[in-house]
Amino acid sequence: MHSTRPLNSARRRAVMGSTAAAALLLTGCGADVATDGKKSEKATVKRCGEPVEYTVPKRTVAYEGGSADKLFSLGLTDHVYGYVMPPANPPVKESPWASEYAKVKKLSDDLLNKEVVVDAKADFVVAGWNSGFSDQRGITPEILDKLKIQSFMHTESCYNYPKHPEKKKPFEALYTDLERLGKIFKVEEKSKKVVDDLRQREKAVSAKAPKGDPVPVFLYDSGTDQPFTAGNQVPPNDIIEKAGGKNVFSDLDQRWTQVNWESVTKSEPEVVIILDYGDKPAKKKIDFLKKSPQTRELPAVKKNNFFILDYNEGISGPRNIDGLEKFGKYLRNLDR
Known part of the structure; x- marks a missing residue:
């Protein structure tokens, strides 16, 4: 992005x-x-x-x-x-x-x-x-x-x-x-x-969110040396939480921000959200995560738990709620 x-x-x-x-x-x-x-x-x-x-x-x-x-x-x-x-x-x-x-x-x-x-x-x-x-x-x-x-x-x-x-x-x-x-x-x-x-x-999505411990979710925007992800000041943080997950970087009081792969590994995400946009298509990001030694052993990657979020569902706009509904359905059907 x-x-x-x-x-x-x-x-x-x-x-x-x-x-x-x-x-x-x-x-x-x-x-x-x-x-x-x-x-x-x-x-x-x-x-x-x-x-x-x-x-x-x-x-x-x-x-x-x-x-x-x-x-x-x-x-x-x-x-x-x-x-x-x-x-x-x-x-x-x-x-x-x-x-x-x-x-x-x-x-x-x-x-x-x-x-x-x-x-x-x-x-x-x-x-x-x-x-x-x-x-x-x-x-x-x-x-x-x-x-x-x-x-x-x-x-x-x-x-x-x-x-x-x-x-x-x-x-x-x-x-x-x-x-x-x-x-x-x-x-x-x-x-x-x-x-x-x-x-x-x-509210309808939140009411149907899976019970129990929230699913740890990592949003991958871009970056190979260091990943770019979502802090708690951008819509994907709310999409994840309202659907029943937990943004593994929700403690970062920032918008879109850079972290390191070590912190991603430590968080052990069970789902990776791929932010999909014009000049960085989702497929290339998924291929990278599956091949990189830093990410290929992540629980989400091993189970192929990828959810693709459209760019306009991730930036502030009415389509945020479209993204929420889609991700809510995804988490409800997730095999943990």
Whole structure:
């Protein structure tokens, strides 16, 4: 996975016009976004731990599938100008919202940068901290503020955001994002419905989780000299725990992070989750684990207990719950 992880002047279009011009009705995906002259287009919503005043965006740029999926799930296609999709992200045609992706522009197949946002005349950018927004690449909320371009960060990525950190468990961070985006775009009822549905699906999986000691699970993202894995600040940690397993690196208060093979060996995982994405296919990772002297004797490898998690089920977005349902079913059928 790229993005966060070690990896992986513009004018805003006028948002406020006359009261009548400001009123709009979004029919795409069944969500209504409207102002009637009595309601303000402004809303104060947290961006990580920082309260920020937003006006309803009309020209949004989304970075990666998780950002776009959140917007599409809320019925906001008409407010999305385009998306930036790095090589790691699987093809958008595989998305449950493939028809919505087809209605907007693909702006780049590289990492998020300021130029693509400015060229798009964006008035809103959705991405994660250090997974999209980046000091090193010169695109941060602070920089965009100076350009009068609004921005929103995934709460899941906020735990170490400078000056304004915010820490929530990954699934709660997902629900928080959907609720906050609902406020920004004035679709609170739609966001409540979406969040309620996701919560119910989550609870249904948890209720059926296998009893007894949780299954020790190692998530393998990438890396041969040292493995890249999931700490407790990313969605796979919640996917594993809610399904009835235990992330063997759940004590690491980090997002995507590097560990050593000795610690993996010591943890004796009974299941390995393979994070599957475009430029690092799952089959090659499994072949490596089966051949490497450091991993071929792991209980999970010897029993061929591999579960493949799609990239967009592993990064913050509505498809996290798809991943949870699939992994929950896998653990319920696991022969221990």
